[in-house]
Amino acid sequence: MKRFIEPNELARDSRFIRQDNAMATVLASMPDDVDAIVAAFEQFSPMIEESVRGTAAQELFEAYGPAFTLVVLNEPLDPDSAAATMRLILRMHGIFVGELQALEGAARSLWDFPDAPWEFKMNMARQCWDEGRHVQIFEKLLEHLGGHVGMFPESTFLFEAACSDDPAMRVAGVNRGLEGLACDVFRDMIRYAEKTGDEVMQQAVDYVLADEITHVRFGSEWVKEFTKGDPEHLQKTQDFRREVDKQFSFGGSRSDREDAAIPIAWEDRKEAGFSEEELQDLASVSAEGPSKETLTQAAQILRERFHAKRNGEGARS
Ligand SMILES: [Fe+2]
Numbered sequence: 001m002k003r004f005i006e007p008n009e010l011a012r013d014s015r016f017i018r019q020d021n022a023m024a025t026v027l028a029s030m031p032d033d034v035d036a037i038v039a040a041f042e043q044f045s046p047m048i049e050e051s052v053r054g055t056a057a058q059e060l061f062e063a064y065g066p067a068f069t070l071v072v073l074n075e076p077l078d079p080d081s082a083a084a085t086m087r088l089i090l091r092m093h094g095i096f097v098g099e100l101q102a103l104e105g106a107a108r109s110l111w112d113f114p115d116a117p118w119e120f121k122m123n124m125a126r127q128c129w130d131e132g133r134h135v136q137i138f139e140k141l142l143e144h145l146g147g148h149v150g151m152f153p154e155s156t157f158l159f160e161a162a163c164s165d166d167p168a169m170r171v172a173g174v175n176r177g178l179e180g181l182a183c184d185v186f187r188d189m190i191r192y193a194e195k196t197g198d199e200v201m202q203q204a205v206d207y208v209l210a211d212e213i214t215h216v217r218f219g220s221e222w223v224k225e226f227t228k229g230d231p232e233h234l235q236k237t238q239d240f241r242r243e244v245d246k247q248f249s250f251g252g253s254r255s256d257r258e259d260a261a262i263p264i265a266w267e268d269r270k271e272a273g274f275s276e277e278e279l280q281d282l283a284s285v286s287a288e289g290p291s292k293e294t295l296t297q298a299a300q301i302l303r304e305r306f307h308a309k310r311n312g313e314g315a316r317s
């Protein structure tokens with residue numbers, strides 16, 4: 001079996017639609033400037049439209065235009081907000097494919113490094129077992145909310161953090177970056193389920209979160225072990241994780257800012273081996289994106305222009 005596969009080599013059945021990841025990268029590096037954001041989304045509009053065609057996200061595209069992801073990412077999930085259920089299902093679908101990629105990432109970490117210590121392989125095998133269970137739990141939760149597998153496109157930006165051929169970098173990106181993000185998102189989902197009184201979702205996600213804390217801890221411990229006695233190597237893994245964390249912050253949507261859609265799960269991350277200093281660093285890396293006000297203004301302009309253009313096309317035909 002081949003070692004070190006590319007994200008486009010991940011096997012999927014015909015239910016899945018693949019989405020280009022370019023937008024997540026663009027979002028991570030956007031300045032706090034309305035015009036620049038509007039220009040970027042307009043440039044990507046045909047690609048975004050193409051990627052949502054035939055999926056449930058087409059409805060969101062038609063309602064909000066190319067920047068529908070900004071609305072989805074930027075606004076905290078609130079049961080009383082417009083299209084709340086669809087947005088919740090969209091997030092749940094994103095988590096489901098994220099779990100699938102986490103399973104694939106952990107399995108690749110087990111396979112790609114034959115010379116790694118036995119304990120590392122056992123930890124990765126344990127993680128595969130957990131992630132396999134998570135895939136099933138989130139598939140069921142998706143159905144519990146009225147959704148189904150394949151209704152939204154899948155972006156492989158999570159698996160892309162799992163492609164380093166250095167085991168220290170691999171666990172830094174996957175177990176500390178990706179699994180850390182999972183802690184933030186799941187803590188937020190539990191809060192949401194408490195608000196809506198959805199005990200099934202609350203309890204299921206709580207069980208999953210307990211596993212994710214263990215996975216982050218694997219990362220915290222193995223980064224130390226793989227870089228023992230080599231401070232330069234340790235620094236490289238820290239820099240890589242910061243880069244991954246910046247991408248996973250979606251322009252500040254996941255951050256410690258007061259206006260964050262997904263707050264950092266400070267306490268859970270401490271339990272998982274993040275130091276206070278690393279958390280302060282994460283807070284500053286993730287807060288670098290555009291402000292919520294900028295994103296809201298940009299989304300509004302894009303929405304208006306999108307509808308004006310659609311109406312113009314309608315009038316001409
Ligand atoms: Fe998981």
Ligand SMILES: [Fe+2]
Binds near residue numbers: 179211212215
């Ligand atoms: Fe995990």
